[in-house]
Amino acid sequence: MGFFGFGKKENIADMVNALPSSGITVLSLKALDFIVPGGWSNYTNFDEMLRSVTRENDETFLASVKNRAIELYEDSSQGYQSAMRLYRLVDSTDKALGTAALADKMSEKFSLLSFLTYLTPKADKAQVIDLTLKLIAELLAFTKINGIPGDSFNDFIKALGEYAGESRMRMAGLVCFDGLIPLGAGFINFSLKHLENFTPSELADNTTFKSMRDEIPGDNDSDKLGFIRRGFVETQGWMKGFIAEHHLSANTVIDKIRAFVDVTEDKLDYLAAFLDISTNYFEHTGTQTLAARLIERAVNEI
Amino acid sequence: MIKFSKQRKTIIAILLLSLCLSLLSCGSKDEVSIPPTTPAAGGIFNKFFPKKTGDADIVFIQEKSGFAEAKLKKSGKEVATLSIADIVGRSGAADKFNSMTIAGYPAAQSGSQGTALLVKNRFQVQVRSKDDGFTADDRRQWLEKFDLRGLENLK
Numbered sequence: 001m002g003f004f005g006f007g008k009k010e011n012i013a014d015m016v017n018a019l020p021s022s023g024i025t026v027l028s029l030k031a032l033d034f035i036v037p038g039g040w041s042n043y044t045n046f047d048e049m050l051r052s053v054t055r056e057n058d059e060t061f062l063a064s065v066k067n068r069a070i071e072l073y074e075d076s077s078q079g080y081q082s083a084m085r086l087y088r089l090v091d092s093t094d095k096a097l098g099t100a101a102l103a104d105k106m107s108e109k110f111s112l113l114s115f116l117t118y119l120t121p122k123a124d125k126a127q128v129i130d131l132t133l134k135l136i137a138e139l140l141a142f143t144k145i146n147g148i149p150g151d152s153f154n155d156f157i158k159a160l161g162e163y164a165g166e167s168r169m170r171m172a173g174l175v176c177f178d179g180l181i182p183l184g185a186g187f188i189n190f191s192l193k194h195l196e197n198f199t200p201s202e203l204a205d206n207t208t209f210k211s212m213r214d215e216i217p218g219d220n221d222s223d224k225l226g227f228i229r230r231g232f233v234e235t236q237g238w239m240k241g242f243i244a245e246h247h248l249s250a251n252t253v254i255d256k257i258r259a260f261v262d263v264t265e266d267k268l269d270y271l272a273a274f275l276d277i278s279t280n281y282f283e284h285t286g287t288q289t290l291a292a293r294l295i296e297r298a299v300n301e302i
Numbered sequence: 303m304i305k306f307s308k309q310r311k312t313i314i315a316i317l318l319l320s321l322c323l324s325l326l327s328c329g330s331k332d333e334v335s336i337p338p339t340t341p342a343a344g345g346i347f348n349k350f351f352p353k354k355t356g357d358a359d360i361v362f363i364q365e366k367s368g369f370a371e372a373k374l375k376k377s378g379k380e381v382a383t384l385s386i387a388d389i390v391g392r393s394g395a396a397d398k399f400n401s402m403t404i405a406g407y408p409a410a411q412s413g414s415q416g417t418a419l420l421v422k423n424r425f426q427v428q429v430r431s432k433d434d435g436f437t438a439d440d441r442r443q444w445l446e447k448f449d450l451r452g453l454e455n456l457k
């Protein structure tokens with residue numbers, strides 16, 4: 001949780017209002033619009049989101065909903081703050097570089113060449129664990145935001161099938177920016193192979209894992225690694241289906257990214273590193289998901 | 303909406319339910335009774351929701367402390383949300399229920415898109431339109447499809 005000036009605590013409305021309407025994160029997400037055509041609205045104004053989600057216009061009524069949404073987020077026992085923490089943890093954005101990239105933007109595009117000295121392509125192993133931890137964070141955040149809806153397996157499966165809008169966009173980002181672009185078309189099998197050889201001590205050295213260790217089930221790092229492996233294995237089918245459904249390949253996604261990043265063939269290795277440190281798509285769309293669910297609940301509770 | 307195959311849905315559900323069991327230590331929902339001064343676990347409300355009929359599907363989407371919510375879908379399209387919220391301990395939350403009754407319970411409009419009724423002076427049952435074709439009459443009809451007597455007898 002951050003604090004604004006004068007000691008004012010940041011609430012969920014402030015968080016949405018602080019989201020950018022432009023910049024590399026937004027451009028990157030818009031590049032994936034072909035996967036979720038028209039399905040994602042980049043809400044950067046909480047009140048606008050409030051009117052859209054509730055379909056209401058009465059200001060007094062909307063103020064009550066807003067207050068309740070803020071109140072629900074503030075109650076740490078509700079799990080919403082933990083979900084936000086997870087979304088933030090798995091983005092490794094270097095905000096200074098993101099800002100520098102914006103300042104150095106040439107004409108309509110960012111020039112990757114300007115940043116090569118700052119960029120180091122991640123070792124495959126590090127990329128695999130980043131991808132996997134994002135996937136685990138998504139599963140954990142889902143349960144923290146929505147609980148475990150319904151009384152049966154079938155009920156719960158149906159709840160998962162409702163992934164839409166910004167949640168679907170976040171999953172598109174996961175598959176494209178953390179899978180296809182850095183690791184190529186075979187990233188799922190490649191990741192599974194690496195995960196098999198990964199050791200608990202290697203996991204323990206990972207910065208993101210250190211931050212989210214307490215959130216991952218398991219008594220020790222060995223158990224937690226087992227859980228992470230199982231998470232990836234169990235969701236590989238979904239990722240393969242997503243790629244097949246949208247005919248995704250590294251080339252199709254890179255072509256979309258080239259609309260706003262100038263990158264030559266011999267420097268493609270650096271593109272994933274650039275996106276990694278200059279975007280925070282998990283936090284961005286995660287904030288929108290959280291706000292939408294809070295509004296949905298609040299309007300039903302007031 | 304992400305299209306999951308049946309097999310994929312099953313494995314994801316198994317994974318997430320294992321998460322649930324690990325993290326939340328979910329107990330049997332039937333064993334839960336309603337605490338007198340704090341919100342009841344949302345899961346105890348599920349059985350009082352309307353049941354799926356014909357082309358109307360009920361998809362549970364949130365289950366939090368004192369709250370359960372489902373989407374009402376017709377022919378695959380979301381037309382309304384259905385919810386039960388425990389308003390115990392929230393002063394003033396019941397004040398709006400003074401203008402009408404539905405199925406014998408105090409009821410009220412909730413904004414322009416919602417209709418709610420109050421059971422046992424603490425359980426707010428609400429139906430909200432998500433589609434222009436889902437009218438106030440539809441909301442009233444769907445409120446009456448909840449097991450309101452069952453909810454009233456919750457111990």
